[in-house]
Amino acid sequence: MRGIEVGFRAFNTIANTITVNYRSILNYFINRSTNASAESFNAKIKAFRSQFRGVRNIEFFLYRLTKLFA
Template sequence: MAYTKLAHWHKDVEDTGFKAFNTIANTITLNYRSILNYFINRSTNASAESFNAKIKAFRAQFRGVKNVEFFLYRLTTIFA
């Protein structure tokens, strides 16, 4: 059912002729399996995105990384 609704949405977007929607429509076309997977399994990548945000904030706090080994060590001791 979700696949059918997504296909109808995509057709409606194409029919409007708005070029501004082409980018998002192409992105959805390329990733439709991952998008529809949410409706099948109710699974998201929210935890991975949250962890990525924590790493970026940690890196920004120290204004970059000079010693990669030490940075990875600190990440594992703090977030593992």
Template sequence: MRHDVATKPIDFTKLPKWHEKVNQSGFKSFGTITRTIINHYQTILNYFDNRSTNTPAESFNAKIKAFGSSC
């Protein structure tokens, strides 16, 4: 087992702790990122199940948009 790679069970505890520290810090500039993390919490943590992202889907969407704008 590699110790330099985060695991999902650890992140279930670390992410909420980070979020609480950010809230307590009073930095308003972190508001957008903390809302994004809260809204996508499970999806972010699901990355650790199989280390996959939605990059292929995003790339395909970008190609469709580029094709549409060139027509």
């Protein structure tokens, strides 16, 4: 009986995830839009940040970021 309970818990987790995110899921099928561009931009920021091993001057970092990616 324990294996069945585990299966139901996994199903409940998936059902809850779909319930919470159903608008985003449906938006993909309606408009074919994703957040891939935002994820790509975040990856570029992380790569830029790692290139300098941390940021000490936030103002200069944001300035450089806008010059490179804006």
